[in-house]
Amino acid sequence: DAKTTQPTSMDCAEGRAANLPCNHSTISGNEYVYWYRQIHSQGPQYIIHGLKNNETNEMASLIITEDRKSSTLILPHATLRDTAVYYCIVRPQGGSEKLVFGKGMKLTVNP
Amino acid sequence: GAGVSQSPSNKVTEKGKDVELRCDPISGHTALYWYRQSLGQGLEFLIYFQGNSAPDKSGLPSDRFSAERTGGSVSTLTIQRTQQEDSAVYLCASSLVLGQGAETQYFGPGTRLLVL
Numbered sequence: 199d200a201k202t203t204q205p206t207s208m209d210c211a212e213g214r215a216a217n218l219p220c221n222h223s224t225i226s227g228n229e230y231v232y233w234y235r236q237i238h239s240q241g242p243q244y245i246i247h248g249l250k251n252n253e254t255n256e257m258a259s260l261i262i263t264e265d266r267k268s269s270t271l272i273l274p275h276a277t278l279r280d281t282a283v284y285y286c287i288v289r290p291q292g293g294s295e296k297l298v299f300g301k302g303m304k305l306t307v308n309p
Numbered sequence: 310g311a312g313v314s315q316s317p318s319n320k321v322t323e324k325g326k327d328v329e330l331r332c333d334p335i336s337g338h339t340a341l342y343w344y345r346q347s348l349g350q351g352l353e354f355l356i357y358f359q360g361n362s363a364p365d366k367s368g369l370p371s372d373r374f375s376a377e378r379t380g381g382s383v384s385t386l387t388i389q390r391t392q393q394e395d396s397a398v399y400l401c402a403s404s405l406v407l408g409q410g411a412e413t414q415y416f417g418p419g420t421r422l423l424v425l
Binding site for chain 2: 296
């Protein structure tokens with residue numbers, strides 16, 4: 199079973215920041231938070247991951263709370279192409295653990 | 310650089326026929342994963358390869374499903390005697406295996422299988 203909970207859906211205006219929340223209250227100390235997204239009819243696309251510290255890359259920023267029980271993925275300037283299902287996943291450090299996908303959250307970016 | 314590739318992109322077959330789906334991982338990635346996504350469903354894990362070995366086959370739904378990997382690279386997922394419920398998108402992912410730290414999985418575009 200997925201160890202994360204996300205809202206079912208969210209809307210965002212084009213050009214605005216999209217803040218996607220995720221709860222992972224049972225996360226263990228050695229588990230990373232991963233974000234993927236799936237644009238219609240495509241394979242999942244890796245976005246970002248983090249353990250404790252906030253992370254930023256060319257796609258997004260990941261803010262993890264101090265207690266690590268929740269996180270927020272931030273798309274700073276959402277575009278129509280960011281419309282997708284976003285998955286928040288927790289995964290143990292090291293090894294090659296399978297990804298356990300939940301239902302994800304549908305983000306719709308509106309013009 | 311080249312990502313994970315899968316072939317065919319689409320496959321339509323008749324119930325009872327066998328099908329083979331192919332995955333070419335990112336060069337140098339020793340870990341390879343198969344997942345499937347049925348219509349309106351989430352992604353479910355099927356099998357994991359480390360090199361040519363499959364230490365985790367726990368997601369294969371029945372003995373009609375098998376997979377192999379040769380040369381630590383290309384993998385083939387075979388479904389024998391296909392059933393209509395096998396219709397789904399079959400996704401392959403690959404990752405590096407490092408001594409420490411999580412290894413990010415990168416996905417291919419998938420093979421859309423339709424069993425008539």
